[in-house]
Amino acid sequence: MDWTKPAIISLPKICDPRGNLTFVQDGDQVPFHIARAYWIYDVPAGEERGGHSHHDMRQLLIATSGSFSVNLTDGFVTVTHTLNRPFEGLYIPPGIWRTIDNFASGSVCLSLVSMEYDESDYVREFDEFLALAEKKGPVI
Ligand code: TYD
Numbered sequence: 001m002d003w004t005k006p007a008i009i010s011l012p013k014i015c016d017p018r019g020n021l022t023f024v025q026d027g028d029q030v031p032f033h034i035a036r037a038y039w040i041y042d043v044p045a046g047e048e049r050g051g052h053s054h055h056d057m058r059q060l061l062i063a064t065s066g067s068f069s070v071n072l073t074d075g076f077v078t079v080t081h082t083l084n085r086p087f088e089g090l091y092i093p094p095g096i097w098r099t100i101d102n103f104a105s106g107s108v109c110l111s112l113v114s115m116e117y118d119e120s121d122y123v124r125e126f127d128e129f130l131a132l133a134e135k136k137g138p139v140i
Contacts, residue, residue: 003031005139006072006079006092009060013087022087024060024112030091032058032114039064039110043103053097053123053132059113060089061100066107071099074140075133083109095136097129 001007011029014021026034040049050070061070067084074096081090082102089112092098100109115121123129133139 001031003058003091004093006081006090006096008081009089009091011062011087011089020087024062024089029089030058030060030112034112035115036113036117037110038113039108040100041108043068043107045103045105047103048099048101049103049109050098050100051124053129054094055121055123056094057113057115057118057121058094059092059111061092062086062089062110062112064108064110067102067104068100068107068109069102071101072140073097074136074138075130076138077140079140093139095133095139097123097126097133 009029011022011024024030061083063083064086067082070081070083070090072079083090
């Protein structure tokens with residue numbers, strides 16, 4: 001697996017007539033220590049989240065409920081992943097600008113990340129991101 005690039009990761013799915021179960025644990029499904037989890041929910045129709053990149057933070061996004069689109073760019077190409085399966089995660093390495101939109105009503109976007117919250121790790125200006133991306137070169 002090339003962890004410098006975004007990737008869809010299949011997570012374990014324990015099928016059971018009582019209901020299915022999926023898990024993630026340190027060192028198994030993700031290439032980073034999970035330092036923090038947060039989730040986005042109650043997103044009004046038409047709203048967009050994200051709109052930033054990170055210097056160091058790596059993360060895994062999971063649609064634990066519902067469906068939404070994750071738009072990724074490395075400054076050279078843009079790809080969109082629709083997440084709607086609780087047994088799949090989208091791995092995002094550092095240096096990728098992301099926006100999240102098209103939230104279906106009731107969706108929950110779970111994010112497992114490699115660092116504690118640190119505002120200085122965010123790049124929130126697209127122009128600043130593009131300047132960094134140009135230095136770094138294509139990633140996706
Ligand atoms: P932000 O990362 O901009 O949200 P998005 O998921 O849309 O990119 O975070 C929104 C606000 O929440 C911002 O003021 C920072 C705060 N926040 C925390 O305090 N702790 C956290 O773990 C996260 C993810 C955000």
